[in-house]
Amino acid sequence: METQIKDSLMLLLAxxxxxxxxxxxxxxxxxxxxxxxxxxxxxxxxVHFLERRSYAKALMFxxxxxxxxxxxxGGRAGKA
Numbered sequence: 001m002e003t004q005i006k007d008s009l010m011l012l013l014a015x016x017x018x019x020x021x022x023x024x025x026x027x028x029x030x031x032x033x034x035x036x037x038x039x040x041x042x043x044x045x046x047v048h049f050l051e052r053r054s055y056a057k058a059l060m061f062x063x064x065x066x067x068x069x070x071x072x073x074g075g076r077a078g079k080a
């Protein structure tokens with residue numbers, strides 16, 4: 001499922017770059033479905049990124065990056 005999520009994220013981000021509303025809507029729906037189906041088996045950090053629609057961070061996570069920038073979650077400022 002992670003491979004499918006990664007592919008969907010890449011298509012979504014390309015759609016955003018090209019301002020292709022159809023692709024954006026389709027891939028966001030696919031990602032929502034992956035999240036609903038995989039919530040119990042996916043890594044908690046990936047679930048967190050998908051829930052909050054932090055798609056670039058989700059892609060970084062799936063790419064094995066370890067220096068993902070901390071953002072603002074739950075109204076609290078993240079620590080750098």
